[in-house]
Amino acid sequence: xxxxxxxxxxxxxxxLGHVDITQRSASLFDRxxxxxxxxxxxxxxxxxxxxxxxxxxxxxxxxxVEVCLYGDLTVAFARQIxxxxxxxxxxxxxxFELEYQMALTNNQLDPNxxxxxxxxxxxxxxxxxxxxxxxxxxxxDASALVPPNVASALRALRESLPDPVxxxxxxxxxx
Ligand code: ADP
Numbered sequence: 001x002x003x004x005x006x007x008x009x010x011x012x013x014x015x016l017g018h019v020d021i022t023q024r025s026a027s028l029f030d031r032x033x034x035x036x037x038x039x040x041x042x043x044x045x046x047x048x049x050x051x052x053x054x055x056x057x058x059x060x061x062x063x064x065v066e067v068c069l070y071g072d073l074t075v076a077f078a079r080q081i082x083x084x085x086x087x088x089x090x091x092x093x094x095x096f097e098l099e100y101q102m103a104l105t106n107n108q109l110d111p112n113x114x115x116x117x118x119x120x121x122x123x124x125x126x127x128x129x130x131x132x133x134x135x136x137x138x139x140x141d142a143s144a145l146v147p148p149n150v151a152s153a154l155r156a157l158r159e160s161l162p163d164p165v166x167x168x169x170x171x172x173x174x175x
Contacts, residue, residue, distance in 0.1 A: 005029040005085040005116070006078045008070070010040040013153065014055040015132050015146045017124035021089040024118055026062045033081060034059060038071040045133050045157070058147035075110040084113055091120045091127075137165045 005025055011018060011034070018034075025032045034055055038048040046054065048069055056067040070077040078086060086106060088099050103115035120127075127145055135142040136154045143151035 002030045002082075003085070004031040004033065004081065004083040005087050006033045006035050006074065006081070006083045007087040008035040008037060008074045008077075010042055010044070010129065011036050011051050011055050012040070012042065012044050012046055012129050013051060013132065013146065013150045014058050015124075015127055015129060015150070017089065017091070017120055017127040018055075019058060019147060020121045020124055021087065021118050022059055022065055023062060025087045026065050028116075029085065029087075030064060032062075032065045032087070033083060034065060034067045035070045035074070035077060036067065037074075038069050045129075045136075046153070050153070054147075054150050054153055057149045073109065075106050075113050078113050079110065086113060086115045088115060088117045089120055090117045091125050137161070139163075139165075 005028070007018075007022055007025055009018065022032060022034055036048065036051050036055060044051075052067055052069050059065045059067060068081075072080075074086060078084070086103075088102070090096060090099060099115075099117055103117075106113060106115060132142045132145055132150075132154070135145075136158050139158065142154055146154065
């Protein structure tokens, strides 16, 4: 039987920590759906369509990975596409608290769906989409932290914005 996993998140934008978790999931499961949540409770840099397009291009070399947009409860989306596993990444201890709460909530909503958390690669333990956004908006170069297509999109976005950008830094380790 095909084992399908969903890797849900905001992916605003996808970065190398996300790519690493996706790649490792793709070696554990037959099929991995990277599920881009269309209305996260966050200040977004990219539209839903852009976040999907960037993730799709960044992950195009993994044959068993697909990228979808979704807006339902994650477990409902997982059920709908026949997935039985949710993949999440853990960077720092503080991630654990929220991931644990979400895993228990999702288990309450659907006990047939398991959450699997993968530890971040040590190179990406500090990396969040918020950090990528903050570097970019303050005029820095985040290209070492993201796939090349995302680096281009960040450059284009930065060039389209006024200088200096009206932006209040507010990084949290949690995105
Ligand atoms: P969310 O809004 O769901 O937190 P994100 O796009 O920020 O969405 O992250 C999606 C998933 O990827 C989360 O499980 C998050 O912990 C994980 N993740 C984010 N950054 C990293 C990283 N540097 N290393 C490993 N996992 C990460």
